[in-house]
Amino acid sequence: MAQSAAALGRSAYDPDGVADLARFFPDATPMKMTVHLARILEAGDNPAFTESIVIEFGTAREVLFASKTPLEFDDVLRLRNSDGSLDVAAKVVAVQYHPGKTLVAARFCRDVPNWIVKS
Numbered sequence: 804m805a806q807s808a809a810a811l812g813r814s815a816y817d818p819d820g821v822a823d824l825a826r827f828f829p830d831a832t833p834m835k836m837t838v839h840l841a842r843i844l845e846a847g848d849n850p851a852f853t854e855s856i857v858i859e860f861g862t863a864r865e866v867l868f869a870s871k872t873p874l875e876f877d878d879v880l881r882l883r884n885s886d887g888s889l890d891v892a893a894k895v896v897a898v899q900y901h902p903g904k905t906l907v908a909a910r911f912c913r914d915v916p917n918w919i920v921k922s
Contacts, residue, residue: 820859820869820906821859821860821867821868821869821906822859822860823899823906824860824867824897824899824906824907824908825859825860825867827897827908828860828862828865828867828908830862830863831860831861831862831865831867832860832861832862832919833859833860834858834859834860834861834919835857835858835859836857836858836861836884836889837855837856837857837858837884837885838855838856838857838858838882838883838884838889839854839855839856839882839883839884839885840853840854840855840856840870840872840880840881840882841853841880841881841883842872842874842878842879842880842881843878843879843880843881843892853872854870854871854872856868856869856870857869858882861918861919862919863918863919864910864911865893865896865908865909865910865911866882866893866908866909866911867906867907867908867909868906868907868909869904869905869906869907870904870905870907871903871904871905872905873905874895874898874905874907875895875898876895876896876897876898877894877895878894878895879892879893879894879895879912880892880893880894880895880909881893882909889915889918891911891912891913891915891918892911892912892913893909893910893911893912894909894910894912895907895908895909896908896909896910
């Protein structure tokens with residue numbers, strides 16, 4: 804006897820994931836880019852990188868990711884990839900708190916041309 808079942812695809816709504824936050828950013832493109840994250844506490848601060856995160860969605864001006872570092876609205880971050888081609892400050896513009904992680908949207912503090920390339 805056959806049984807029917809449904810399975811969720813990779814693009815399905817995930818209430819605990821960054822895709823949920825990305826709904827508020829219509830231009831967001833799915834991606835996977837590993838960067839190092841640091842929270843900047845004061846102007847001119849040279850912070851130590853606290854965590855390696857994966858940018859899961861991006862727009863021309865924002866990045867969206869999950870973090871274990873406790874972050875809040877208006878925090879200033881430094882994001883740097885391993886080869887240094889992306890090394891930029893960004894300000895937290897949205898957060899969603901979940902057990903053990905914070906979903907974050909951060910907007911670049913300056914223009915970063917061509918950081919995201921769509922094919």
